[in-house]
Amino acid sequence: MSKLRQPKRQETKAVSLITMADKSSPVSEQYRTIRTNIQYAMVDRELKTLVVTSSGPGEGKSTSSANIAIVFANAGQKVLLVDADMRKPTIAKTFAVSNTRGLSSLLSNRNTSLEQVVQPVGIDNLSVITSGPKPPNPSELLGSVKMNQLIKDLKREYDLVIFDMPPVVTVTDAQIVASKADGTMLVVRENVSKKDSMLKAKTLLQMVNANVIGVIYNGAKNASDQGYYYGN
Numbered sequence: 001m002s003k004l005r006q007p008k009r010q011e012t013k014a015v016s017l018i019t020m021a022d023k024s025s026p027v028s029e030q031y032r033t034i035r036t037n038i039q040y041a042m043v044d045r046e047l048k049t050l051v052v053t054s055s056g057p058g059e060g061k062s063t064s065s066a067n068i069a070i071v072f073a074n075a076g077q078k079v080l081l082v083d084a085d086m087r088k089p090t091i092a093k094t095f096a097v098s099n100t101r102g103l104s105s106l107l108s109n110r111n112t113s114l115e116q117v118v119q120p121v122g123i124d125n126l127s128v129i130t131s132g133p134k135p136p137n138p139s140e141l142l143g144s145v146k147m148n149q150l151i152k153d154l155k156r157e158y159d160l161v162i163f164d165m166p167p168v169v170t171v172t173d174a175q176i177v178a179s180k181a182d183g184t185m186l187v188v189r190e191n192v193s194k195k196d197s198m199l200k201a202k203t204l205l206q207m208v209n210a211n212v213i214g215v216i217y218n219g220a221k222n223a224s225d226q227g228y229y230y231g232n
C-alpha cells in the first residue's frame, strides 16, 4: 500500500490584498476611486451596511470586498468585514486569522458573543468576523431574527460593515442579506460573468428590493483595468 497521500484539498484560498501590498499601484488607486463613489452614494441616505456579491462564482467578490474594506479603513472609518460566504469562506485565510469561531457560531450558538468573534487584522480601523465552522444551513442562519439583531448591533459599533457573500444566482444567501443591507455592490468580471446570469442576478436582487448602488468592473486582461466602478 502506498504511503503517499493526496494533499488535502484546500477548501478556500486567500485573495490578494493589493491595497495593503502596494498602496501606490494603479489597482489600489482604482479601489480608492470605488471608495469615493461609494461615499457619494452615501450622501443621500445612510449607508452603513454594504453587501458585495456577483452573479456567479469566482468573479472577484472576496477580492473586492477585502480591498474596499482596507481603503475605507485607511480613510479613518471604523470598518468591519464579515465573511458571510459560509460556503466558500476566504477571510480567515486572506488575513491569516483563526476561523474556529465566526459568523456561524454567532448565529447558531447562544453562548457566543460579538466580542468573541470580532478579530483585529493588524490594519488600523479594520476588524473582521470570519465565517466560522461550516454550518449545514447558511441561508436559514442569514435569514434568522438573530441576523437582524446582529446587523442592528454592528451598525451601532461601526461606520461601515461589509458583507462578502456567495454568488446571487446559485444560492439565496446574498439575496437575503442584500434585502437587509443599506446597499449592494455587484462585481462583474471580464470574460467570466455571463450576460444571462448578470440579468438574472439583477432580477433576483430587485425582487427583494435590494439597493444596488453600483457595479465593480473587475477586469482581467491587465492590472490597470481592475476595479473600475460604474455607479448608477
Ligand SMILES: Nc1ncnc2c1ncn2[C@@H]1O[C@H](COP(=O)(O)OP(=O)(O)OP(=O)(O)O)[C@@H](O)[C@H]1O
Binding pocket: 013, 015, 016, 054, 056, 057, 058, 059, 060, 061, 062, 063, 064, 085, 088, 090, 165, 166, 167, 218, 219, 220, 226
Ligand atoms: N482581476 C483579476 N485578475 C486576475 N485574477 C483575479 C482577478 N480578480 C480575482 N482574481 C482571482 O480569481 C480568484 C477568484 O477571486 P475571488 O475569490 O475574489 O472571487 P469570488 O467572487 O469571491 O469567488 P467565489 O465565488 O468563489 O466566492 C482568486 O484566485 C482571485 O485572486
Ligand SMILES: [Mg+2]
Binding pocket: 061, 062, 063, 085, 088, 090, 164, 165
Ligand atoms: Mg468569495
